Amino acid sequence: MPIPKPTAERLSQLARLLEQRAARSGTISSSEIQQLTGWPSHTIRKDISSLAAAIGASANGAAEPDFSTTSGYDQAKLASAIRKALGFTNEQRKCCIVGLGRLGSAFLEYAGFQGSSFELTAGFDSNVNRVEILKADFPLYPAFKMKEVIQRTGIAYAVLCVPPQQAQGTADRLVECGILGIVNFTPAILSVPHGIEVENVSVIDALGSLTARLAAKKTHERSEQ
Amino acid sequence: MPIPKPTAERLSQLARLLEQRAARSGTISSSEIQQLTGWPSHTIRKDISSLAAAIGASANGAAEPDFSTTSGYDQAKLASAIRKALGFTNEQRKCCIVGLGRLGSAFLEYAGFQGSSFELTAGFDSNVNRVEILKADFPLYPAFKMKEVIQRTGIAYAVLCVPPQQAQGTADRLVECGILGIVNFTPAILSVPHGIEVENVSVIDALGSLTARLAAKKTHERSEQ
DNA sequence: TATTGTGAACGCGTTCACAGCA
DNA sequence: TGCTGTGAACGCGTTCACAATA
Numbered sequence: 430m431p432i433p434k435p436t437a438e439r440l441s442q443l444a445r446l447l448e449q450r451a452a453r454s455g456t457i458s459s460s461e462i463q464q465l466t467g468w469p470s471h472t473i474r475k476d477i478s479s480l481a482a483a484i485g486a487s488a489n490g491a492a493e494p495d496f497s498t499t500s501g502y503d504q505a506k507l508a509s510a511i512r513k514a515l516g517f518t519n520e521q522r523k524c525c526i527v528g529l530g531r532l533g534s535a536f537l538e539y540a541g542f543q544g545s546s547f548e549l550t551a552g553f554d555s556n557v558n559r560v561e562i563l564k565a566d567f568p569l570y571p572a573f574k575m576k577e578v579i580q581r582t583g584i585a586y587a588v589l590c591v592p593p594q595q596a597q598g599t600a601d602r603l604v605e606c607g608i609l610g611i612v613n614f615t616p617a618i619l620s621v622p623h624g625i626e627v628e629n630v631s632v633i634d635a636l637g638s639l640t641a642r643l644a645a646k647k648t649h650e651r652s653e654q
Numbered sequence: 655m656p657i658p659k660p661t662a663e664r665l666s667q668l669a670r671l672l673e674q675r676a677a678r679s680g681t682i683s684s685s686e687i688q689q690l691t692g693w694p695s696h697t698i699r700k701d702i703s704s705l706a707a708a709i710g711a712s713a714n715g716a717a718e719p720d721f722s723t724t725s726g727y728d729q730a731k732l733a734s735a736i737r738k739a740l741g742f743t744n745e746q747r748k749c750c751i752v753g754l755g756r757l758g759s760a761f762l763e764y765a766g767f768q769g770s771s772f773e774l775t776a777g778f779d780s781n782v783n784r785v786e787i788l789k790a791d792f793p794l795y796p797a798f799k800m801k802e803v804i805q806r807t808g809i810a811y812a813v814l815c816v817p818p819q820q821a822q823g824t825a826d827r828l829v830e831c832g833i834l835g836i837v838n839f840t841p842a843i844l845s846v847p848h849g850i851e852v853e854n855v856s857v858i859d860a861l862g863s864l865t866a867r868l869a870a871k872k873t874h875e876r877s878e879q
Numbered sequence: 880t881a882t883t884g885t886g887a888a889c890g891c892g893t894t895c896a897c898a899g900c901a
Numbered sequence: 902t903g904c905t906g907t908g909a910a911c912g913c914g915t916t917c918a919c920a921a922t923a
Binding site: 433499 | 894895
């Protein structure tokens with residue numbers, strides 16, 4: 430029984446949240462989670478129920494779950510169960526940054542990758558100067574080495590931070606290099622062949638979602654009165 | 655008849671795409687859009703159908719749509735109809751950037767806001783040095799002026815780019831200032847009161863979605879064989 | 880023939896209500 | 902009593918199949 434995508438997203442956030450407050454008392458209830466996240470408690474219980482089902486299905490004779498005391502969930506155990514079920518702990522997927530301008534270079538010192546199942550292993554920029562000046566924990570290369578490096582080191586994903594005019598062209602090159610997925614920080618809409626996935630990340634889209642949700646909430650409240 | 659949220663998101667992207675290729679021939683078919691975006695053509699037709707319904711519902715005696723020739727949709731007309739229906743062209747919503755480190759300061763020269771319905775009107779940082787050194791088209795302030803500036807100028811949204819340890823505290827302050835929505839670029843999970851909306855933007859989450867989609871596609875292909 | 884347009888069926892995640900348990 | 906857990910009903914977006922239009 431596969432975990433539904435929206436459920437997986439909530440669980441992933443929940444795991445982050447639990448790890449953040451690791452210092453607190455060992456147990457948390459679904460209604461406390463509701464308070465922290467805004468998700469209804471029954472949704473959370475259902476999500477965790479899906480999680481347990483998914484674990485039980487694959488755990489043929491292995492150790493059973495065992496979060497769920499009488500007063501909530503064991504935070505540490507729940508968090509690690511989520512991580513395991515969502516395929517974290519598996520081998521790290523290698524990623525690269527393409528485009529080391531202001532935005533791209535911000536990732537060079539971004540701490541969020543530690544503890545995730547993704548690993549930054551390369552950066553590329555067409556400007557050789559940048560490549561030489563910037564410092565990172567992983568090697569930076571001029572753009573013409575992209576194909577060689579990606580294929581040799583087995584990089585699966587690219588984080589695209591080039592100027593919008595170069596976005597589609599660079600995406601095409603990345604596909605040629607054998608990349609599987611692109612996280613697109615560019616405002617451009619990318620066209621890619623079947624089998625390649627693009628995830629768009631955009632402040633503007635995020636602001637649009639906010640506006641839509643606030644508008645929906647308003648009309649909802651109106652209809653409640 | 656309100657436009658469903660997923661539909662609105664697709665239409666929003668579609669509008670961006672149409673505007674990008676404004677130079678091309680004036681008409682585009684649903685199957686061409688399928689090729690460019692990967693969405694099935696019937697989904698696109700349904701989406702545009704929803705759009706037409708939404709416009710027709712509010713256009714009491716006003717001009718009717720009129721994209722839809724016999725060989726596709728008029729690109730320019732469709733794009734502007736989408737923008738109108740999704741509430742763009744309305745008064746701009748004011749936004750501010752909070753935290754002017756590497757990531758936050760990248761937005762100071764980000765072009766994506768032009769032509770959107772959002773406008774950057776202020777930046778804040780607790781480090782007075784940064785505020786004085788950085789240059790932007792809009793004023794930058796030290797953090798202690800947040801409340802005064804946000805309330806005086808009517809800023810509705812904040813883009814949160816502070817270090818993760820300060821995320822929750824800063825979010826709390828923003829809520830006190832009367833902000834309605836927060837775009838959270840921090841890996842921290844934020845708790846906010848009812849009525850305030852948070853949209854999380856995270857590379858890690860985006861990579862996670864990519865992985866999930868690729869995995870789903872693989873098992874789907876397997877079951878098709 | 881090549882397109883849009885749409886009512887109806889479907890599938891899936893959400894919600895509900897209540898059973899189970901400590 | 903206060904919590905988790907879950908089958909069943911519900912609602913909504915997607916998908917399908919076919920009518921409509923040129």
